[in-house]
Amino acid sequence: MTTVHFVGICGTAMATLAAMLKDRGYVVRGSDQHVYPPMSDFLAAREILCQDGFDADHITDDLDLVVIGNAVSRGNPEVEAVLDRKLRYRSLPEMVRDTFLWERRSIVVAGTHGKTTTASLVSWLLADGGRDPSFLVGGLAVNFGSSYRLGQGREFVIEGDEYDSAFFDKTAKFLKYLPDIAVVGNLEFDHADIYADVEAIKSAVRRLVTLVPRQGLLVLGADSPGAFEMRVGAPCRVTTFGLGETAQWRATSVEAVPDGMTFTVEHRDAPVTDVHVPLLGEFNVRNVLAAFAVVCEVGLDPTTVAASVARFEGVKRRLEIRGQERGVTVYDDFAHHPTAVRETLAGVRASHPSRRIWALFEPRSATACRRVFQEDFVGAFSQADEVIIGRVYRSSLPKAERLSETELVAGIDAAGVRARHLAEVGDIVRTVVDEARDGDLVVVMSNGVFGGIHDRILKALAAPTG
Numbered sequence: 485m486t487t488v489h490f491v492g493i494c495g496t497a498m499a500t501l502a503a504m505l506k507d508r509g510y511v512v513r514g515s516d517q518h519v520y521p522p523m524s525d526f527l528a529a530r531e532i533l534c535q536d537g538f539d540a541d542h543i544t545d546d547l548d549l550v551v552i553g554n555a556v557s558r559g560n561p562e563v564e565a566v567l568d569r570k571l572r573y574r575s576l577p578e579m580v581r582d583t584f585l586w587e588r589r590s591i592v593v594a595g596t597h598g599k600t601t602t603a604s605l606v607s608w609l610l611a612d613g614g615r616d617p618s619f620l621v622g623g624l625a626v627n628f629g630s631s632y633r634l635g636q637g638r639e640f641v642i643e644g645d646e647y648d649s650a651f652f653d654k655t656a657k658f659l660k661y662l663p664d665i666a667v668v669g670n671l672e673f674d675h676a677d678i679y680a681d682v683e684a685i686k687s688a689v690r691r692l693v694t695l696v697p698r699q700g701l702l703v704l705g706a707d708s709p710g711a712f713e714m715r716v717g718a719p720c721r722v723t724t725f726g727l728g729e730t731a732q733w734r735a736t737s738v739e740a741v742p743d744g745m746t747f748t749v750e751h752r753d754a755p756v757t758d759v760h761v762p763l764l765g766e767f768n769v770r771n772v773l774a775a776f777a778v779v780c781e782v783g784l785d786p787t788t789v790a791a792s793v794a795r796f797e798g799v800k801r802r803l804e805i806r807g808q809e810r811g812v813t814v815y816d817d818f819a820h821h822p823t824a825v826r827e828t829l830a831g832v833r834a835s836h837p838s839r840r841i842w843a844l845f846e847p848r849s850a851t852a853c854r855r856v857f858q859e860d861f862v863g864a865f866s867q868a869d870e871v872i873i874g875r876v877y878r879s880s881l882p883k884a885e886r887l888s889e890t891e892l893v894a895g896i897d898a899a900g901v902r903a904r905h906l907a908e909v910g911d912i913v914r915t916v917v918d919e920a921r922d923g924d925l926v927v928v929m930s931n932g933v934f935g936g937i938h939d940r941i942l943k944a945l946a947a948p949t950g
Contacts, residue, residue, distance in 0.1 A: 487546050490514030491562045492553025493534055494523040497576055497645075500620065500631050501551070503530050505583065507634055515542050515562065540565040547571060551579050557651045575650035577660035584618065584640055590662045591778060594644030594692060595669035595711060596685075597824050598771045601763075602669060603643045604628075604799050605775040610639055612792040613784045617641055623818070626797035639782065646688055648678055656688045659695065665781060666696050667703040667774050671710030674821055676857075677850035682710065689714060696720040703777045705770060706731035723781075725773035727766065733777045735759075735769045740834035745769050749776055749786065757790040763798055765831020803828060803927075806938040809945035811922030816938050819929040820849040822860035829867040832927060839925050843868035844912060844937065846930035847887050848877035855887055862895035868927075870919075871896050871903040872912050874934065909935035917944040 490502050493514025503526070506512045513533040516523075527534045535542055543550070543565040550566050550573040557563070566573050574582065593603040604625035610617040611628075616637035622645065624631050644658030644666070668689055673682040693714050696702055702718050705711040706726035715722045725733035735747040736755075744762040747769055748755055761772050772793055779789055798804070801818045808814070815832070819825045825845065832841055843865050847853050852861075853876050865871045873889050889905040896903035906912045916926060928938055 485509065485511055486548045487511040488513075488549045488551060489542065489544075489547050489562075490551045490553070491538070491560065491566075492516055492556045493527065493532075494519055495553050495555060496523070496631075497622065498551070498553045499523050499526055501576055501579060502527065502532055504620070504632050504634060505579075506530055506532055508583065515539070538562050543569070543571065549574060549579075551576060552650050552652075554648055554650050563651075575653050575657075575660075577645075577649050577657040578653075580620065580642070581660045581662060584620075584634075585642075585662045588618065588640035589638045589664045589782075591639055591641045591665045591667070592644040592658055592661045592663040592692070593641065593667045593669070593774075594646065594658050594689065595667065595705065595708075596672050596674050597821065597827075598669050598767060598774075599643045599645075600799050600818075601768065601802055602667065602771045602774050603641050605771060605793070605796055606778050607633065607641045608796050609775055609779045609784065609789055609792050610637070610641070610782065611635070612795065613779065613788060615639055615782065615784075621799075623802065624800040626800060627795075644692065646685060647675060654678070656692070658692050659688070663692065663696050663700065665701045665703065665778055666692055667778060668692075668711045668714055669705040669770065669774050670708035670823075671705075671714075672708070672823060673856075674851050676854045686710060686713075693718055701778075701781050703774055705774070707770065723777050725777050726770060731773070733773045735773055738766065738769055740764070740831070742835055744835070749773065749790070751780075757786045759790045760794050761796065762794065763796070764803055764835045765827055766834070767827040767831065803831070806928075807942040809942050810920075812916075812920045812924045812926060812941075812945055814938050814941055815925065815927045817927060817929045818931055820847075820852040820931040822857050822864040825861070825864040825929055826866070828929065829865065829927065832925060833867040836925060839923055840869045840921070841867065842870045842872070842916060842920065842924060842926040844872050844874070844916070844926065844928045844934070846874040846877065846932060846934045847889070848934075849931045852931075853877055853881060853887055855885055858887055858891060859895070861887070861892055862899060865896050865901055865903070866899065868901055871901055872915065873903065873905045874909065874912060874930075875907040877932065909937050909940070913937060913940045913944055916941050920945070 494516035515535040519536040540561040600623040607619035616635035617639040619641040700720045706724040738747040893903040
């Protein structure tokens with residue numbers, strides 16, 4: 485029986501991989517310096533030992549392998565013990581590859597936006613179509629109640645993260661995933677902490693494309709110039725999707741309705757099937773088209789696929805309705821890039837044109853905190869009626885590199901949308917509760933927990949008044 489130790493086990497992806505290995509029969513344990521819910525509960529429920537703090541004594545003689553997370557660096561006592569003793573170690577993507585992917589048809593979903601939703605949808609369509617796939621995504625796929633699944637079928641669907649692999653391997657994770665089918669839905673600048681510019685990201689994606697075998701398939705978003713250009717010199721078959729006329733898989737008669745989007749799927753200008761997806765926004769229409777291209781390549785019937793799409797429940801934290809009180813609906817969304825913010829709010833506006841929309845935004849991610857997107861964020865909030873910008877999470881960044889909340893608010897105001905900067909979560913909660921009225925939609929956007937603001941707003945709205 486193989487014994488594996490995870491250094492940095494409380495990262496979402498690390499904990500998920502630990503659970504997958506446990507399900508496979510491995511003896512799994514790990515350590516981290518921040519052991520608290522929900523990850524500590526997730527691991528405890530699976531009887532995976534999680535040691536609080538890093539210590540060289542955790543690297544014991546019974547270990548067969550050590551998985552080192554990408555948040556861990558040299559100087560970590562466990563890393564130093566592994567290197568001193570020449571123990572076998574792997575990065576997370578190497579471990580995924582070596583344990584699960586060599587004998588599967590690997591479907592890698594990459595791109596700047598929509599990876600988790602598209603990968604979850606592909607997984608659901610394959611499962612509902614009887615293919616019994618495995619999958620690993622960066623969020624909780626609601627239809628499965630999980631971020632992973634180990635099936636008996638041939639397909640393994642995996643979210644292709646472009647972030648780096650480990651301190652000893654600064655290349656993108658997706659380069660380890662042996663793509664038989666690769667999806668690049670869109671491509672623009674992101675991850676400003678590790679990529680110098682969009683060309684650096686394109687270079688990483690081009691390397692992914694070169695790994696697709698001749699008989700494989702590259703699925704590209706035709707509406708994204710950065711993704712579409714990846715067709716040039718591709719070593720495999722290429723298909724495209726989008727709303728524009730150049731796409732091979734195309735959506736026509738697109739209509740936003742209160743509970744999602746309806747449209748007709750066409751392939752090479754021929755109608756294929758009508759679709760209703762219970763998700764908001766044109767960006768989700770594109771996600772569905774990408775999924776159609778993948779699963780029809782695998783052999784599913786388009787009409788059956790359309791029926792499965794209608795039963796897709798999405799991903800936690802992607803325009804997830806957290807609750808409703810006093811007629812005010814609170815959404816939770818993971819948006820932290822200007823494009824994601826803009827398309828999320830546009831999707832809500834299209835389906836609810838007469839409702840008042842509040843956008844509450846926490847600049848928290850490595851990208852959102854940086855000044856590089858200062859101007860792009862100004863236009864991203866154009867579909868909101870009320871905007872509140874929280875405190876920049878990474879206050880340690882030099883001022884010249886850090887997003888300015890006051891400048892952002894001034895720019896949004898100047899563009900004709902009322903905006904405020906409130907540094908304290910309690911002040912944001914009080915403002916929303918005092919000013920929101922029946923029918924308002926509150927869209928909370930952050931890649932973190934934003935101080936539990938969703939539940940605090942709902943609790944305050946539900947409290948007796950007077």
